[in-house]
Amino acid sequence: MNISGNDYASNDHVALAQDLRLLTRLGKRIVPLDWVIDTWNGTAVRDLEDCVVLTCDDGSDLDYFDLDFPNHGIQRSFYNVLVDFHAEYGRAAQPNLHLTCFVIADRSSRQDIDQGCLFSKDWMRDIWWHSAIRSGLIGIENHSFDHNHAAVKQPGLAGMARGDFFAVDNFERAEAQIANARVLIDQEIAPAKTRVFAYPFGHIPPYLINDYLPNHGERLGLAIAVGDGAQPVTMDSPRWNWPRYICGWHWKNPDALAQILAQAG
Numbered sequence: 001m002n003i004s005g006n007d008y009a010s011n012d013h014v015a016l017a018q019d020l021r022l023l024t025r026l027g028k029r030i031v032p033l034d035w036v037i038d039t040w041n042g043t044a045v046r047d048l049e050d051c052v053v054l055t056c057d058d059g060s061d062l063d064y065f066d067l068d069f070p071n072h073g074i075q076r077s078f079y080n081v082l083v084d085f086h087a088e089y090g091r092a093a094q095p096n097l098h099l100t101c102f103v104i105a106d107r108s109s110r111q112d113i114d115q116g117c118l119f120s121k122d123w124m125r126d127i128w129w130h131s132a133i134r135s136g137l138i139g140i141e142n143h144s145f146d147h148n149h150a151a152v153k154q155p156g157l158a159g160m161a162r163g164d165f166f167a168v169d170n171f172e173r174a175e176a177q178i179a180n181a182r183v184l185i186d187q188e189i190a191p192a193k194t195r196v197f198a199y200p201f202g203h204i205p206p207y208l209i210n211d212y213l214p215n216h217g218e219r220l221g222l223a224i225a226v227g228d229g230a231q232p233v234t235m236d237s238p239r240w241n242w243p244r245y246i247c248g249w250h251w252k253n254p255d256a257l258a259q260i261l262a263q264a265g
């Protein structure tokens with residue numbers, strides 16, 4: 001949804017297409033998030049040194065469908081950017097190419113966000129989640145019940161003020177945002193199941209990281225949670241706050257990404 005033009009700096013879809021080529025040129029292997037989790041928790045043995053995992057947040061239809069974006073024309077979806085890469089370079093260039101999309105669970109909240117933040121074109125649907133998973137190129141994971149987003153018209157769950165995720169500071173609110181989201185998303189994507197949570201806005205409430213997730217994460221089938229700590233993931237990464245680097249924030253051009261990769265590797 002970060003589209004204000006059609007070049008790298010102004011368009012995450014253009015940036016992703018270029019970054020796939022850069023990563024490949026630099027010899028980085030792109031692998032599914034599941035592979036890293038399984039290796040980290042000891043249920044699989046893989047050499048993942050110097051690998052890269054791709055994720056994106058919020059789950060708009062632009063993740064899967066090419067759409068005509070107001071003022072900026074047809075945009076290749078993230079999914080089709082991956083398909084194009086394989087078509088141009090061959091599957092062998094990145095045989096395990098994969099992108100994890102963190103989606104918002106509640107349909108009516110997604111519709112509010114579509115109206116408040118997009119163009120009221122019904123671009124926050126869940127109809128593509130199944131096909132995306134079946135493609136083998138996309139995973140669907142948990143980005144909360146309603147993002148506690150300011151655009152959501154219903155009053156905040158359990159008395160919460162809207163607009164930030166730090167407000168998720170007790171059990172009732174955490175159950176509403178994380179456990180309920182998991183039930184809804186898992187219903188949509190069955191037989192697949194979510195096992196990763198991404199903090200909305202990158203806000204990491206102390207209650208979630210210190211109390212709720214350590215005590216209830218297993219019950220919810222959660223293996224890890226991801227934030228935006230701008231560090232490489234290692235065997236020592238904190239379970240409930242795996243770091244990520246974010247395009248447009250931690251890097252704004254391919255050279256800056258290459259620099260991050262050189263330092264991280």
Ligand SMILES: [Zn+2]
Binds near residue numbers: 057199200201
């Ligand atoms: Zn988000």
